[in-house]
Amino acid sequence: MWQVSNKIWIITTAPLLLVGVGMIVYGTMVSPEALTDDGYPLNTFLYMMGGAFILFPLLGALGVSYYYKRINDRETFLMNDGIKGEAEILSREQTGTYINEQPQVKFNLLITTPMDTYELEHKEIVNLLDMGSIPVGKKVPVMVHPDNPKDIILML
Secondary structure, eight states: OOOOOOHHHHHHHHHHHHHHHHHHHHHHHSTTBBBOOTSSSSHHHHHHHHHHHHHHHHHHHHHHHHHHHHHHHHHHHHHHSEEEEEEEEEEEEEEEEETTEEEEEEEEEEEEEESSEEEEEEEOOOOOOGGOOOOOTTTTEEESSSOOEEEEEEEO
């Protein structure tokens, strides 16, 4: 399951929120006659920038948490309500993409479920240390979405 540490949220958003609050507070203390270099009122500029420094990090944090929630909900659904099956690895090759220094691998699989047998191409991030334990021909447990047979989770 994907999780983001609470420390990461605090480290990334708290400084921006503090800057935003500081700009709004400073905007209340600035003389109404003060202007920016472009001739606009300085307090209005500080209010808008302070609001942006507060709004955008919060929207970003909400967006990232929503994204990870969707991934976790999908994995939880497949683990609880998915169809158990078996996947035979017909071929595997690295795609050249690395995420967190772990390779993405393209698998050609022969999926066997109680209802159907079919071939599927599936890409997944695999721990580099586990690459040797996933030879061609190995049979791996798999969970298949009941309504979309292309949506699977390999139980590596």
